[in-house]
Amino acid sequence: MTPEPPQEAFHDLLRGMAALSGNRVVADIARLYGKGAPPDLSIACNHKQIASKQWLVEALAETYPKPAGPVWVLGAWYGVLGALLLDDARLAIPGIVSLDIDPTCAPIGEILNHRHVQAGRFRAMTADMMAMDFAAQSPAPGLVINTSCEHLDDVPGWLATLPKGLPLVLQSNDYFREPDHRSCVPSLDAFREQAGLSEVWFAGARPTKNYTRFMLIGRR
Ligand SMILES: C[S@@+](CC[C@H](N)C(=O)[O-])C[C@H]1O[C@@H](n2cnc3c(N)ncnc32)[C@H](O)[C@@H]1O
Structure with a gap:
């Protein structure tokens, strides 16, 4: 055959x-x-990527399952995290905005999340997260998720653009060897310091074969 x-x-x-x-x-x-x-897409859906997104969904279900407004996922790639968030019955998410700077991502994310697009609960957009004004969004975001902090040039500079008190989920890692990574952190404590959140509801580290991923949930 x-x-x-x-x-x-x-x-x-x-x-x-x-x-x-x-x-x-x-x-x-x-x-x-x-x-x-x-x-x-096979990389965006591989077991390591899915495990880190499931870790996020679990932690969110424990700490902040009912955001008061739309959830913005930044550096969202093909919208896999949005699909997992909207599929979890423990979470009450009014809608997802899945944002990436790469214009090839939005159409793929909307095909992947086609059921939620039809229901008015998912949209994808192309934008630079560094240039977004979240204070000007209506309705106001209920939660901002950024699992791509390691890809930004200036994580504290990006955080400073967000409204004070905004609920956040942040992931980064210590995978310094990856050429696209610009803001890796060596430890969970270093990530806490980099993020400077006013409240931290969850802080965790998840070792994998090549690197450790870090996650914080709390408020700016
Ligand atoms: C490799 S992917 C996702 C990695 C991440 N650790 C994860 O698992 O979700 C990183 C994504 O961030 C996006 N990205 C990088 N800088 C960005 C920016 N300034 N604004 C929006 N998206 C950005 C890239 O286009 C890419 O799709």
């Missing part, structure tokens, strides 16, 4: 896994492969 090209093989395999597990996010990722996914 001739092997299938990778996209078709992923599509078939994921449709099978969706049927087996009944998981709606897997079904949506399978559907995306059927429509032509970018080559790095």
